[in-house]
Amino acid sequence: xxxxxxxxxxxxxxxxxxxxxxxxxxxxxxxxxxxxxxxxxxxxxxxxxxxxxxxxxxxxxxxxxxxxxxxxxxxxxxxxxxxxxxxxxxxxxxxxxxxxxxxxxxxxxxxxxxxxxxxxxxxxxxxxxxxxxxxxxxxxxxxxxxxxxxxxxxxxxxxxxxxxxxxxxxxxxxxxxxxxxxxxxxxxxxxxxxxxxxxxxxxxxxxxxxxxxxxxxxxxxxxxxxxxxxxxxxxxxxxxxxxxxxxxxxxxxxxxxxxxxxxxxxxxxxxxxxxxxxxxxxxxxxxxxxxxxxxxxxxxxxxxxxxxxxxxxxxxxxxxxxxxxxxxxxxxxxxxxxxxxxxxxxxxxxxxxxxxxxxxxxxxxxxxxxxxxxxxxxxxxxxxxxxxxxxxxxxxxxxxxxxxxxxxx
Amino acid sequence: xxxxxxxxxxxxxxxxxxxxxxxxxxxxxxxxxxxxxxxxxxxxxxxxxxxxxxxxxxxxxxxxxxxxxxxxxxxxxxxxxxxxxxxxxxxxxxxxxxxxxxxxxxxxxxxxxxxxxxxxxxxxxxxxxxxxxxxxxxxxxxxxxxxxxxxxxxxxxxxxxxxxxxxxxxxxxxxxxxxxxxxxxxxxxxxxxxxxxxxxxxxxxxxxxxxxxxxxxxxxxxxxxxxxxxxxxxxxxxxxxxxxxxxx
Numbered sequence: 043x044x045x046x047x048x049x050x051x052x053x054x055x056x057x058x059x060x061x062x063x064x065x066x067x068x069x070x071x072x073x074x075x076x077x078x079x080x081x082x083x084x085x086x087x088x089x090x091x092x093x094x095x096x097x098x099x100x101x102x103x104x105x106x107x108x109x110x111x112x113x114x115x116x117x118x119x120x121x122x123x124x125x126x127x128x129x130x131x132x133x134x135x136x137x138x139x140x141x142x143x144x145x146x147x148x149x150x151x152x153x154x155x156x157x158x159x160x161x162x163x164x165x166x167x168x169x170x171x172x173x174x175x176x177x178x179x180x181x182x183x184x185x186x187x188x189x190x191x192x193x194x195x196x197x198x199x200x201x202x203x204x205x206x207x208x209x210x211x212x213x214x215x216x217x218x219x220x221x222x223x224x225x226x227x228x229x230x231x232x233x234x235x236x237x238x239x240x241x242x243x244x245x246x247x248x249x250x251x252x253x254x255x256x257x258x259x260x261x262x263x264x265x266x267x268x269x270x271x272x273x274x275x276x277x278x279x280x281x282x283x284x285x286x287x288x289x290x291x292x293x294x295x296x297x298x299x300x301x302x303x304x305x306x307x308x309x310x311x312x313x314x315x316x317x318x319x320x321x322x323x324x325x326x327x328x329x330x331x332x333x334x335x336x337x338x339x340x341x342x343x344x345x346x347x348x349x350x351x352x353x354x355x356x357x358x359x360x361x362x363x364x365x366x367x368x369x370x371x372x373x374x375x376x377x378x379x380x381x382x383x384x385x386x387x388x389x390x391x392x393x394x395x396x397x398x399x400x401x402x403x404x405x406x407x408x409x410x411x412x413x414x415x416x417x418x419x420x421x422x423x424x425x426x427x428x429x430x431x432x433x434x435x436x437x438x439x440x441x442x443x444x445x446x447x448x449x450x451x
Numbered sequence: 452x453x454x455x456x457x458x459x460x461x462x463x464x465x466x467x468x469x470x471x472x473x474x475x476x477x478x479x480x481x482x483x484x485x486x487x488x489x490x491x492x493x494x495x496x497x498x499x500x501x502x503x504x505x506x507x508x509x510x511x512x513x514x515x516x517x518x519x520x521x522x523x524x525x526x527x528x529x530x531x532x533x534x535x536x537x538x539x540x541x542x543x544x545x546x547x548x549x550x551x552x553x554x555x556x557x558x559x560x561x562x563x564x565x566x567x568x569x570x571x572x573x574x575x576x577x578x579x580x581x582x583x584x585x586x587x588x589x590x591x592x593x594x595x596x597x598x599x600x601x602x603x604x605x606x607x608x609x610x611x612x613x614x615x616x617x618x619x620x621x622x623x624x625x626x627x628x629x630x631x632x633x634x635x636x637x638x639x640x641x642x643x644x645x646x647x648x649x650x651x652x653x654x655x656x657x658x659x660x661x662x663x664x665x666x667x668x669x670x671x672x673x674x675x676x677x678x679x680x681x682x683x684x685x686x687x688x689x690x691x692x693x694x695x696x697x698x699x
Contacts, residue, residue, distance in 0.1 A: 045563065046564070046570070048563075049556070049558065049559065052558035052559075053558055056557070056558055076593050128541075344552070344554060345554065345556060345581075348548075348554040349517075349556075349567075350539075350541065351513065351515050351542060351548050351617075352542065352548060352567065352568050352571060353539050353540065353541075353542040353543020353544070353546075353568070353572075354539075354571050354659075355571075355573055356535075356539075356541060356542075358571075416627065442517040444510075444516075445510045445516045446514050446553070447548065448515070449506075
């Protein structure tokens with residue numbers, strides 16, 4: 043077997059120029075996939091962290107009821123004893139902080155004009171400790187300990203619609219948990235520009251305590267958990283779930299990926315594009331390798347005839363050709379992975395930037411991530427491609443008529 | 452000649468090749484009802500001009516082609532009744548081949564080339580080393596064991612091919628025009644080497660040639676012309692007498 047492998051190995055380097063061309067082709071395919079896949083991975087990573095740091099957090103805790111029915115009144119499916127739940131969560135490993143939130147809605151009025159708002163009530167200190175900051179176009183963020191009037195951030199579109207600016211006042215009207223109508227006056231301290239026009243036309247954010255006063259409830263909609271790193275999400279979720287089961291009110295835990303709809307859509311789209319690229323590279327390698335391997339087979343017709351004449355089983359010839367192609371694939375993959383990593387390092391060091399993506403104002407850095415799974419996957423793909431490409435030449439070689447093969451010129 | 456059974460029996464063998472695949476009746480007869488027997492230990496030359504059917508006959512005896520008519524027995528086995536797999540096994544175990552163009556595997560060294568038939572037979576590594584060394588020693592190429600074919604002369608390559616043909620101790624060695632690509636000196640040396648192995652190891656050799664000078668020391672010559680056996684000449688007695696006189 044060792045000799046047979048040696049024969050295959052030496053045959054690979056028999057025609058060096060052709061082998062070099064094949065290695066360049068196979069390696070080029072792997073390199074292309076690594077760079078494209080590495081860039082996509084960087085984008086996914088960036089989008090993931092941006093999604094999480096924009097306020098989604100790594101894990102969110104809701105009541106089980108929250109997903110079973112719509113709220114008939116404000117916070118009717120909210121978390122009762124949320125302080126105890128938050129304290130329990132904070133004791134977990136890798137938990138950086140817990141931020142309570144309330145989602146509410148109602149009408150906002152400037153005295154002469156009213157509009158619908160979608161409100162989010164937060165604990166500014168908790169949000170800040172988790173790195174969640176509002177994207178302000180003017181003004182400042184909410185004060186964790188305001189004195190006097192209720193502070194609010196409103197979306198740029200809502201501010202334009204209501205004709206208000208930082209420092210102006212508005213009145214909020216909302217249904218309380220008991221079904222009564224309640225109202226509070228707010229003072230605008232900042233204008234938010236999220237980049238999503240539909241959201242900015244309705245967005246409003248106030249302090250958690252103010253919202254609870256408005257809604258006449260001590261409940262919160264959910265708890266947002268921030269971790270030391272996204273990589274701990276599964277681990278922490280696994281550890282938290284049984285601990286939350288001990289709470290009086292049934293709570294459910296949602297990981298960021300369960301809630302990140304936009305991220306999943308983007309990832310699905312780009313994964314599809316990458317798969318398409320992979321299929322193209324696969325067939326490119328397959329087709330050109332078939333040609334190369336057929337040429338090699340024709341060149342070695344007499345040699346194959348000699349081996350067959352000496353009593354070599356035909357299956358050995360098939361195995362020999364497939365082994366040679368597989369080795370070529372392995373070498374091509376090694377060349378491709380090495381070149382892909384080197385080029386990746388060079389590109390990352392070059393400081394290359396891409397134009398701003400939609401909704402952003404700053405350039406996007408061009409970075410390539412080194413993903414071991416991608417290297418292994420691309421390598422396996424080209425190796426399989428080469429092995430498949432060798433089937434036709436291998437079978438042809440094994441079926442040669444010995445007498446004709448021996449007289450082949 | 453003793454009364455041992457023939458190692459090769461060619462019985463009324465014909466081989467026809469179709470000239471046009473679409474017209475089955477249009478063919479050329481490369482061999483036409485040839486019959487002869489070869490005893491173990493014989494050193495036999497098949498002579499004749501190009502196109503006389505020498506290679507066809509050797510291919511048929513070597514089980515790399517099948518006769519259109521008649522039958523060939525190798526070591527008592529009727530090869531016309533064998534399927535492809537058994538033919539392969541017969542070639543592997545009973546026959547050694549020497550080709551006109553040497554046909555060594557270029558990426559293997561001389562020793563590795565000689566080792567190849569043993570690999571195919573599944574002989575163990577230690578046994579292979581011993582037998583390869585013996586085979587190379589017997590053709591006088593021990594010192595060239597590690598050289599690849601492109602670093603060997605034509606004569607040396609053909610001697611490696613001979614070593615490869617005998618390393619697995621076959622019942623029969625077939626050599627198709629083994630001297631065609633050699634100069635006269637190397638050609639004579641090769642025939643002498645084959646004759647020496649024939650006498651020393653008792654190996655049966657059948658080789659084809661169209662070079663009359665190489666037939667001078669050949670004890671038996673089967674002459675072919677247009678696919679038919681023209682003559683089957685035994686000169687063994689005269690040769691032995693000549694060798695005896697020279698020793699005196």
